[in-house]
Amino acid sequence: MGPKVIQFDTERREATAPALRRVTLIVPVYNEEASIALFLARLSPVIEEASPLARIDILFVNDGSRDRTERLILAEAERRPGISLLNLSRNFGKEAALTAGLHHAAGDAVIPLDVDLQDPPEVILLMIRRWLDGAKIVNARRNRRDGDSWLKSRSAGAFYRLFNAMAERPIPRDVGDFRLMDREVVQAIRQLGERSRCNKALFSWVGFETEEVLYDRPARAAGETQWSYWKLAKLALDAIFSSTTVPLRIWTYVGMLMALVSLVYSLALFVRTLVFGIDVPGYASTVILILVFGGMNMFALGIIGEYVGRIYTEVRQRPLYVVRSHHIAESAEA
The missing domain is CATH 3.90.550.10 (Spore Coat Polysaccharide Biosynthesis Protein SpsA; Chain A)
Structure with missing residues (x-):
């Protein structure tokens, strides 16, 4: 008896081979x-x-x-x-x-x-x-x-x-x-x-x-x-x-800090008035305070507006x- 011959079914192997990933x-x-x-x-x-x-x-x-x-x-x-x-x-x-x-x-x-x-x-x-x-x-x-x-x-x-x-x-x-x-x-x-x-x-x-x-x-x-x-x-x-939401959170901390500074400054003015009496208020310091706080408020409102605008975009649910x-x-x- 001659040697046993093993035949491979090439068509079957190709059919069962895994396809290339795409x-x-x-x-x-x-x-x-x-x-x-x-x-x-x-x-x-x-x-x-x-x-x-x-x-x-x-x-x-x-x-x-x-x-x-x-x-x-x-x-x-x-x-x-x-x-x-x-x-x-x-x-x-x-x-x-x-x-x-x-x-x-x-x-x-x-x-x-x-x-x-x-x-x-x-x-x-x-x-x-x-x-x-x-x-x-x-x-x-x-x-x-x-x-x-x-x-x-x-x-x-x-x-x-x-x-x-x-x-x-x-x-x-x-x-x-x-x-x-x-x-x-x-x-x-x-x-x-x-x-x-x-x-x-x-x-x-x-x-x-x-x-x-x-x-x-x-x-x-x-x-x-x-x-x-x-x-x-x-x-x-x-x-x-x-x-x-860190930009919003930052302004929470800024608001708390400014409130604390304002309280301290108010107490200092109150004590100073009690001790030294009333003096003529300074025009320059008043204008500076108004400009600084006004600018900060506008900047904070701008950040809030950015988030509100995106909320408006999301709730419309347009494609x-x-x-x-x-x-x-x-x-x-x-």
């Missing part, structure tokens, strides 16, 4: 017609290199662009597999566009990134490997910010210090929206219904096992940034006032965004 890239865009082709050309070799590890698809979120951004993405979707497009009815802002992407992304993990290539696509490979090793969140920390001006870099550092000094849950410094999040993390974030959002703070609030990769942040590859200093300041205020159309890639439906 990663969805969420790319908010607003008037980025100059960046679309460059972004996809840079991303293509990364997708090819990642193919043994995970299957990558792209979800563009068009935040009401007024240029040719939508047409260019649809044209690319016809030539390249795995590109979907979510069109919002108008410009709702990046935080809303990113939230829409999180609600519509179908991957086992998601990675938000900018189309301007300041988030290098090559870092995606490092994130995926950390994720497959068990991390639920993989943050991309900016090691260098060569693409940012001196003022923007310094103001960003000041924001992180101020926010982390007040917030109940700090956010990692120099980490933007560019990170990988497991499906479990995304499901937790979807349950958060804030209208005044800072997604970076929400990403940190949900917790989960977190790891980190470092990268150097370059300058924009094309186009112009849509973030003015006014918009950045508004985002910073949204982050602070939506994540902590964070409105979808005009959704073009889903065939491979994304699988």
